[in-house]
Structure formats: C-alpha cells, structure tokens
Amino acid sequence: MTKQLLSLAFSLCLAGSVSTTVMAAEHSVLMLNSNATGIMAFEPALLNVAVGDTVKFIPKELGHNAESVANLIPAGATPFKGDLSTEIIVTIEQEGVYVIQCDPHSIMAMVAVIVAGKPTNLADIKAKSADYATKFVMNKERLNNILAQIK
Numbered sequence: 001m002t003k004q005l006l007s008l009a010f011s012l013c014l015a016g017s018v019s020t021t022v023m024a025a026e027h028s029v030l031m032l033n034s035n036a037t038g039i040m041a042f043e044p045a046l047l048n049v050a051v052g053d054t055v056k057f058i059p060k061e062l063g064h065n066a067e068s069v070a071n072l073i074p075a076g077a078t079p080f081k082g083d084l085s086t087e088i089i090v091t092i093e094q095e096g097v098y099v100i101q102c103d104p105h106s107i108m109a110m111v112a113v114i115v116a117g118k119p120t121n122l123a124d125i126k127a128k129s130a131d132y133a134t135k136f137v138m139n140k141e142r143l144n145n146i147l148a149q150i151k
C-alpha cells in the first residue's frame with residue numbers, strides 16, 4: 001500500500017513537471033513581403049505573450065530576419081539576432097515590451113512588438129522609439145500605430 005502511494009505521488013510529481021513545461025506557449029510570427037499593413041511586414045505585428053513563452057519567427061518569404069532592436073527591449077533582456085531567411089525561436093525571459101526588426105527592411109519599418117506580461121517599460125520604449133523611427137522612409141506610422149494599441 002505504502003509503495004503504491006509512493007508511486008502515485010511520484011507519478012503526480014512527474015505530471016506536475018510535464019504540465020509546467022507545456023504551459024509555456026509557442027507563438028508564431030511570419031516574415032512577409034507584404035500584407036494588409038503594407039510591404040515588408042511581420043504578422044502579427046503585435047504579440048502578447050507570457051514570460052517564459054517562445055516566439056518562432058518564420059521566413060515565409062526570403063530575405064528577412066528577426067532581431068531585437070538595441071535599447072528597445074526591457075532592461076536586462078538578452079538581445080537576439082536571427083540570420084537572413086532563417087527561422088529563429090526566441091524564449092522571452094523578461095517582462096516588458098520588445099521591438100523587433102528585420103535588418104534589411106528596417107528603414108521600411110518592418111517591425112514587430114512583443115509584450116511579455118505587463119508593458120512595464122512602455123513609456124521608455126515610446127520615448128526611445130521616436131528617435132529610431134526617424135530612419136523610416138516607408139510605413140512611417142507603423143511602429144507608432146502598433147505601440148498605440150498596447151494597453
């Protein structure tokens with residue numbers, strides 16, 4: 001009897017650790033040559049995730065990458081940079097707002113925003129993104145429009 005109880009307790013522990021792993025969701029963001037928001041776009045452009053989730057950036061079309069923008073991620077978050085035309089899976093470990101760009105199309109505002117948990121650094125991101133956005137020659141309002149949707 002005691003043995004059975006122990007083995008039951010052990011099974012429950014296993015089940016517990018497995019479900020913890022499963023709870024971290026994986027999200028997908030497509031890298032596209034165009035969509036409803038214009039040319040050169042991430043889809044979705046705004047993604048809400050939980051801390052610990054992963055985001056997979058998928059090059060649906062060639063010539064794109066996904067990378068975090070310097071100074072436009074939460075303090076202490078690890079920057080990342082995917083290779084051109086290559087899928088990258090990023091684990092979001094820090095709460096807050098992240099701005100992501102495609103390097104070759106950053107001047108066309110090929111950007112996405114990830115909000116992990118609460119947007120604790122939103123005011124900071126909005127202030128710093130104004131300077132970053134001066135390099136856009138197309139889709140100039142795209143980043144502002146995305147940031148304006150964050151509550």
Ligand SMILES: [Cu+2]
Nearest residue numbers: 064102105110
């Ligand atoms: Cu691109």
